[in-house]
Amino acid sequence: MVRSEATSAELLTRCLECAELVNRRTLERRLFVCPQCGYHFRLTADQRLRLLLDRGSFEERDADLGSRDVLDFPDEPPYGQRLAEVAARTGHREAVLTGTGRVDGVLVAIGVFNFPFMGGSMGSAVGEKLTRVIEHALGERLPLVIVSASGGARMQEGIYSLMQMAKLAAALGRLRAAGLPYVSVLTDPTTGGVAASVALLGDVNLAEPRALIGFAGPRVIAQTIDEQLPADFQRSEFLMKHGMLDAVVARPELRRTLARLLRMLNARAAVRPADDGRGARRRPGARAARRRRDGA
Amino acid sequence: MAVTYLDFELPLAALDTRIETLRRARERGAAESRELRRLESERRKLERTLYETLSAWQRVELARHVDRPQTLDYVARLCADFFELHGDRAFGDDAAIVGGIGTYRREPVMVVGHQRGHSTQERLLRNFGMASPEGYRKALRLFHTAERLGIPILTFIDTQGAYTGVGAEQRGQAEAIAHTLRGMALLRVPIVSVVIGEGGSGGALALGLGDRLLMQEYSCYSVISPEGCSSILYRDRAPENVARAAEALRLTARDLYRFGVIDEVVNEPVGGAHRNPRRAGEALERSIAHHLAELKEQSLASLLARRYEKYRGIGRYLE
Numbered sequence: 147m148v149r150s151e152a153t154s155a156e157l158l159t160r161c162l163e164c165a166e167l168v169n170r171r172t173l174e175r176r177l178f179v180c181p182q183c184g185y186h187f188r189l190t191a192d193q194r195l196r197l198l199l200d201r202g203s204f205e206e207r208d209a210d211l212g213s214r215d216v217l218d219f220p221d222e223p224p225y226g227q228r229l230a231e232v233a234a235r236t237g238h239r240e241a242v243l244t245g246t247g248r249v250d251g252v253l254v255a256i257g258v259f260n261f262p263f264m265g266g267s268m269g270s271a272v273g274e275k276l277t278r279v280i281e282h283a284l285g286e287r288l289p290l291v292i293v294s295a296s297g298g299a300r301m302q303e304g305i306y307s308l309m310q311m312a313k314l315a316a317a318l319g320r321l322r323a324a325g326l327p328y329v330s331v332l333t334d335p336t337t338g339g340v341a342a343s344v345a346l347l348g349d350v351n352l353a354e355p356r357a358l359i360g361f362a363g364p365r366v367i368a369q370t371i372d373e374q375l376p377a378d379f380q381r382s383e384f385l386m387k388h389g390m391l392d393a394v395v396a397r398p399e400l401r402r403t404l405a406r407l408l409r410m411l412n413a414r415a416a417v418r419p420a421d422d423g424r425g426a427r428r429r430p431g432a433r434a435a436r437r438r439r440d441g442a
Numbered sequence: 443m444a445v446t447y448l449d450f451e452l453p454l455a456a457l458d459t460r461i462e463t464l465r466r467a468r469e470r471g472a473a474e475s476r477e478l479r480r481l482e483s484e485r486r487k488l489e490r491t492l493y494e495t496l497s498a499w500q501r502v503e504l505a506r507h508v509d510r511p512q513t514l515d516y517v518a519r520l521c522a523d524f525f526e527l528h529g530d531r532a533f534g535d536d537a538a539i540v541g542g543i544g545t546y547r548r549e550p551v552m553v554v555g556h557q558r559g560h561s562t563q564e565r566l567l568r569n570f571g572m573a574s575p576e577g578y579r580k581a582l583r584l585f586h587t588a589e590r591l592g593i594p595i596l597t598f599i600d601t602q603g604a605y606t607g608v609g610a611e612q613r614g615q616a617e618a619i620a621h622t623l624r625g626m627a628l629l630r631v632p633i634v635s636v637v638i639g640e641g642g643s644g645g646a647l648a649l650g651l652g653d654r655l656l657m658q659e660y661s662c663y664s665v666i667s668p669e670g671c672s673s674i675l676y677r678d679r680a681p682e683n684v685a686r687a688a689e690a691l692r693l694t695a696r697d698l699y700r701f702g703v704i705d706e707v708v709n710e711p712v713g714g715a716h717r718n719p720r721r722a723g724e725a726l727e728r729s730i731a732h733h734l735a736e737l738k739e740q741s742l743a744s745l746l747a748r749r750y751e752k753y754r755g756i757g758r759y760l761e
Contacts, residue, residue, distance in 0.1 A: 208761065210761050211759055211760070211761040212759065212760050212761070213759055213760070214758060214759060214760050216758040217690070217691075217692050219690055220675070220686070220690050221675065222675075269759075270756075270757030270758050270759045271757075271759040271760075273757055274757050274759055277754065299643075299644075299665050299666070301665060301666050301671055301674060301691075303665075303758075304664065304665055304690075304691045304692050304693070305663060305664065305665060305691075305692065305693065305697075305698055305701065305703055306701070306703075306756065306757055306758060307665045308643060308644070308647055308663075308664070308665040309647075309703060309753065309756040309757070310756075310757065311620075311623060311644060311647055312623060312627070312647060312650070312651050312753040312756070313753045313754055313756060313757070315620060315623035315624040315626075315627055315651070316623075316624070316627035316651070316749070316750050316753050316754065317754070318624055319624045319625075319627040319628045320750070322624070322628075323628060337616075338644070339643075339644055339665075341616035341620075342615070342616040342617075342619040342620050342623075342644045342648075343619075343620050343623060343644075344620070345616070345620075346614070346616050346617040346620050346621075347617075347620050347621070347624055359616075360611050360615075360616065361604065361606065361610070361611060361615035361616040361619070361644070362606035362611065362615070366606050366670075367606055367607075367608070367611070370606045370607060371607060371608055375608065376608070379608070379611070380611060384612075385614075388612050388613070388614065389614070390614050390617055
């Protein structure tokens with residue numbers, strides 16, 4: 147969502163919060179955080195993965211899995227065409243990237259929503275990709291990280307979209323029963339069906355500063371309510387104050403924070419066998435293999 | 443009982459008025475019954491064509507009908523005894539979701555459902571069935587009680603959606619729904635869920651992760667309301683656009699059955715459950731009994747595995 151000004155040979159970007167013009171290279175160096183006001187620009191999933199994972203460690207899964215216009219939805223342009231266009235523009239087939247990677251050496255299963263892909267909206271394909279990566283975490287006994295950036299369920303797939311919430315909550319239930327940790331990272335914006343399924347179910351919920359997080363979008367709330375909204379309403383700091391988050395973490399600290407947490411959360415989970423058949427079975431030799439891989 | 447007619451039912455209303463007048467006249471011995479029989483037969487024909495060719499939007503209107511039976515109406519028909527349980531033990535008691543323990547066919551059952559309210563006063567008290575976080579947390583509390591005591595669970599879905607107010611956001615509406623969903627997925631007792639009216643988005647789904655998911659014939663279930671969808675698609679809520687949106691969303695019981703999302707469409711009396719609540723209740727009762735009996739036959743491991751696979755399998759994509 148970084149909009150460049152046409153002036154100065156595309157080198158200046160206007161901050162969406164303080165309207166300051168910032169040098170594009172400075173902005174990149176500062177991980178797209180405005181040096182003037184600290185506004186966190188939205189990142190694409192690719193940028194997010196570069197930010198969080200060790201260089202070259204991301205191994206994408208199910209990259210070819212994508213949506214289809216299952217309801218023959220009367221959108222304009224037609225949904226199928228929109229999917230093709232946004233895929234061409236973003237270089238991805240869906241609004242989430244999933245796979246494995248390392249955060250400061252710790253191997254994780256990871257899913258990252260891509261907001262530029264139809265607002266990170268969740269239809270069948272997003273639900274399926276995330277479920278598969280959760281099941282992969284179960285099978286390999288990996289900690290799970292999901293970075294949310296989504297307006298919610300994808301209207302164009304109707305009831306199928308809604309049911310992805312059930313599917314994901316069930317998969318996360320298995321992960322939980324198997325004793326594996328899940329760190330959820332909420333970024334701007336995380337609302338609707340994604341907030342009400344995956345994003346707020348972390349063992350640890352982290353959010354970037356000032357991210358919009360909530361069940362109903364701000365427009366819906368404005369329609370329902372005629373009272374004055376609190377100043378930081380539905381922002382990370384508001385959720386923090388009301389007990390929904392464990393920490394609000396500025397972007398430059400995010401990777402380090404994640405690594406610290408994962409080391410502690412995962413120390414026992416990685417070696418503990420599942421106890422009741424609801425989770426994954428431990429693979430023989432997994433512990434030794436993991437020690438070799440992690441160099442621990 | 444006075445019947446509330448929807449716009450598209452007005453031709454029926456006109457006939458009903460004439461039939462009623464004739465009946466009264468006959469009671470006074472002042473009219474012949476041939477005209478009455480003719481009108482009654484005309485009414486049956488009209489009724490059949492009217493309800494066989496309902497548009498998606500008309501079905502939504504029926505699903506939201508003010509006279510339609512609600513959770514507590516069905517509880518009264520299904521349960522010989524019922525004790526309502528209240529509160530989430532943390533913040534408060536949300537009247538938009540009701541729940542309690544009852545006896546059904548001489549066995550205990552935990553019933554939880556949305557309750558929109560019938561009278562204006564009751565509707566206000568129950569926030570029109572739009573639940574707040576404490577409603578979902580109460581639901582989950584009752585689910586866990588049922589699980590601990592080995593009591594099967596029955597849920598009734600009937601809401602336009604979860605409440606979208608400031609307080610609901612403050613107290614974590616999204617977290618409450620997510621938590622309830624995950625909790626339901628893991629419950630070690632059988633769950634039968636029925637959409638008895640409007641199934642509005644996440645607020646409906648939060649009570650709907652059953653081993654069996656049923657819908658009454660004139661109920662609907664959708665990711666977004668037709669009005670909300672129309673606002674996005676057509677940038678207004680003009681009646682013709684709302685009707686088009688309702689069509690586009692494929693939200694009728696028949697659609698969802700065809701998609702394999704629900705397990706059964708439960709028949710209703712012609713014109714909707716409110717036309718004959720007793721018969722609607724009997725049909726519902728038969729379906730619930732059938733599904734509960736089947737679920738009780740299953741081992742716990744199989745129950746949980748099948749529940750997981752049921753939702754795991756929903757989705758259409760390319761790869």
